[in-house]
Amino acid sequence: MATWVHRMCQPLHLHRHPDLTEKTRRNALDVESQFNRVDxxxxxxxxxxxxxxxxxxxxxxxxxxKKTISILTKTNGIVLGGEMLAIMGPSGSGKTTLLNALAHRVAAAGATTSGDILANGQHISLEQIRQFSSYVEQEGSLIGSLTVRETMLFAAGLSLSSNTDKAERKKRVDDLISSFGLKDQADTIVGTPIKKGLSGGQKKRLEVATSLVTAPRILFLDEPTSGLDSTMSYEVVAHLKDVARRHNLVVIASIHQPSTTTFNLFDKLHLVSKGKTCFFGPRGSAIAYFADQGHQMPMETNPAEFLLDIINTDLVREGTDMVARLDHLTEAWNESRAAISIGTNQPEAPDLSTIRAVKPNPWVIPWVLLRRSWIKAYRDIVTYWIRVIMYLGLAILMGTVFLRLDSTQKDIQPFINALFFGSAFMSFMAVAYVPAFLEDLHTFRKERANGLVGPLAFSAANFLIGLPFLFLIALIFSLVAYFLIGFRQDAGAFFYFLLWLFLDLVAAESLVVLVSVIFPVFVVALAVTAFANGLWMCVDGFLVPIGTLNVFWKYVTHYIDYQAYVFQGMMANEFKHRVYSCAELERGVFQCMYPGNLVSIGKIRGEDVLRAFDIGTMGTSHWLAYTVVIIVGYRLLALIVLLLRKH
Structure with a gap:
């Protein structure tokens, strides 16, 4: 074992790997200079x-x-610059847990992590990890409506110093695109559910290329080949290996059941099962090590599958105690690894604490996010344009159903119904924003974990970019529905109607954001948002007048219901300056639905209608203020949730 330990700790010789294609090696040369200077x-x-x-x-x-359970047990290891380590194990073995722990991320929900993590023999902090490393998650977080080049440029904008000039930034991006074989797809979108873009392998390569924009020295990858066939898996890892060797990167990847050719690209192997180490060392030494333990690999067998089969305790074989086998393997490894030294004293290595982190100007981040969100918003039909079509359809529906209402008392209730239906369903249909926001939220979490974007910048950009689109929706709806229905023909009344619809949509979208950050699962966020909007409809003062509303619901929900203020504002805007004619039973005899001081002449003031709903006519400024406060409250609560959820 002493010889094995000596081999494991030897510096890596940077030579060209024979398995790599000439095209891959040639492409990698394009980014040689980009890794020698950062900012x-x-x-x-x-x-x-x-x-x-x-x-x-x-x-x-x-x-x-309530007992303590160990999901990762006293594991040791070392990876030298230029080496690629594969973390392998059966499902649930602790691969991602180990990867997260090494990257200073939360290893698991409610977990406590202990032990030493060193770079150049020096303890490395979370801030330093973010400075020197990048993490590529298993689930892709690419924005489907952006092109390959746009994706790379925005990643550069979020991570490179403001001192990096535009030409240098563009050259770095173009060189990385070429090095990962994506030059022909540079202007191709990543791909959305509606429009096809890159293939699975190309997306994986783009994920890795994006993480290399700032030339990190350590790269963590969580199952970078998941969902790919053997050819695509080899292609991704081969590109990564050549970049890693040329630029002395430390690459640590969890990987599940690779093909033989992909497996052979890795330099070192870390086998874990049930959170325990079964092997750590040069990949080529694993087969010989397990042969010494009595597990001989049959001929023409995939070595990765063979190794996983040995340590998989989920498999039940007749006459074999798999748990006892695992215990034997981990005990044998614990005894054999005693001579391993991770080298805490390396005087020739640079002192990482003296290297100053160079980051973009904080004011640049929101601007980059705004530009990226704007492209997504106008290019991706799922984000806003489907909602524009939905609301246009609703406007046509309402305009033709409530067509040309008149100033007679028989049309008073249809007017009220139209106001309630329009405002309530406009806000209810905001649930269509849930999938688009969850995509943005997933991207934000990845970028935040890599130290690129903070909650405030993300929240501000998300709020601001939605305003013009929500105003457009409100304007289209108002132009169609307002005049078809026959609401009060006055310019001021029209613009107040438009204002109330706009605030209604902003509040509804803010509610979607709050619910989605609390429940970041599509079905759950959709259900909770729909329930909340249903509740607001019930207590906004239309179905049950405020004076009749149950005391509990009135004081618990009504006063924080933005739909209530929108409904009251729209009602006051429509009725306070209108007069309606009563039904004339016979000459000079009138039947009026609402009591008032004009009943004797067969007229109903709009104020009489408002009084029946307990709506005052002098509260417009207050209703506007309360609605804005609710919008701000939703956004602040969402920001607080993001701040508290650090990972």
């Missing part, structure tokens, strides 16, 4: 000599027994 700061290729961990453990408490 005007010279970088030597051996900035990170080694990345190591010692006694790394992750524990959680059982909800049932």
């Amino acid at each position: 005007g700061m010279d970088l030597v290729n051996d900035l990170i000599h080694s990345f190591a961990w010692s006694g790394l453990s992750v524990e959680v408490k059982s909800r049932k027994t």
Whole structure:
């Protein structure tokens, strides 16, 4: 084992790998110079000599027994610059837990992480990890409506220093696109549910290329080949390997059951099962090590499948105790790894604490997010344009159903119904924004975890970019429905109607944002938002007048119901300056639906209608203020939730 440990800790010889295609090697040359300078700061290729961990453990408490459960047990390892480490194990073995722990992320819900994580033999903090590394998650977080080049440029804008000039930024992006074989797809969109874009392998390569914009020295990848066939998996890992070797990157990837050719691209292997280490070392030594343990690999067998089969305790074989086998393997490894040293003293390695992090100007981040969101909003039909079509359809429906209402008492109730239906269903249909926002939220979480975007910048950009589209929706609806229905023909009344619809939509979208950050699951967010809008309809003062409304619902929900203020504002706008004629039973004898001081002449003032609904005519400014306060409240609560959920 001493010989094996010596081999494991030897510096990597940077030679060309025979398995890589000539095209891959040639493309990688294009980005050679980009990894030598980051934001005007010279970088030597051996900035990170080694990345190591010692006694790394992750524990959680059982909800049932309240006892501490170890999901990762005292694992050690070291990866040198230029090496690629594959973390392998059966499903639920702790691969992602280990990867998250190494990246200083929350390893698991409610988990406690202990142990040492070192770079160049020095303890590395969360801030330093974010400075020197990038993390590519298993689930893609690319924005489907952006092109390959736009995706890369926006990633550069969020991560590169403001001192990096435009030409240098563009060159770095173009070189990375070429190095990952995406030059022909540079102006192709990533792909949306409606419009096809990149293939699965191309998306994976773009994910990795995006993470390399700032030339990180450590790259974490969570199952980068998931969902790809063997050819695409090899293609992704081959591109990554050549970049890693040329620029001395530390690459750590969890991977599930790779093909033989893909498996052979990795330099080192870390096998885990049930959170315990079964092997760590050069990939080529694993088969010989397990042969010494009595597990001989049959001929013409995929070595990755063979190794996973040995340590998989979920498989039940007749006459075999798989748990006992795992215990034997982990005990044998614990005894054999005693000589491993992760090298805490490396005087020749750069002192990472002296390297200053260069970041973009904080004011640049919201601007980049605004530009990216704007492109997505006008280009992706799912974000707003489907809603524009939906609301236009609703306007035509309402305009033709409530067509040309008149100033007679028989049309008073239809006018009221139209106001309620229009405002309530406009806000209810905002649930269509849930999938688009969840996509943005997923992208934000990835970028935040990599230290690129904060909650305030994300929230501000999301709010501002929606305003012009919501105003457009309100304007289209108003232009169609207002005049078809026959609401009060007055310019001021029309613009107040438009204002109330706009605030209604802004409040509804703000509610979607709040619910979605609390429940970031599509079905749950959709259900909760729909329920909340249904509740607001019930207590807004239309179905049950405010004076009749149950005391509980009045004081618990009515006063925080934005639909209530919108409904009251629209009612006052329509009725306070109108007079309606009563039904004339016979000459000089009238039957009026609402009592008032004009009943004797067969007229009903609009104020009499408002009085029946307990709506005052002097509260417009107050209703506007309350609605704005509710909108701000929703947004602030969503921001607080994002701030509290740090991961």
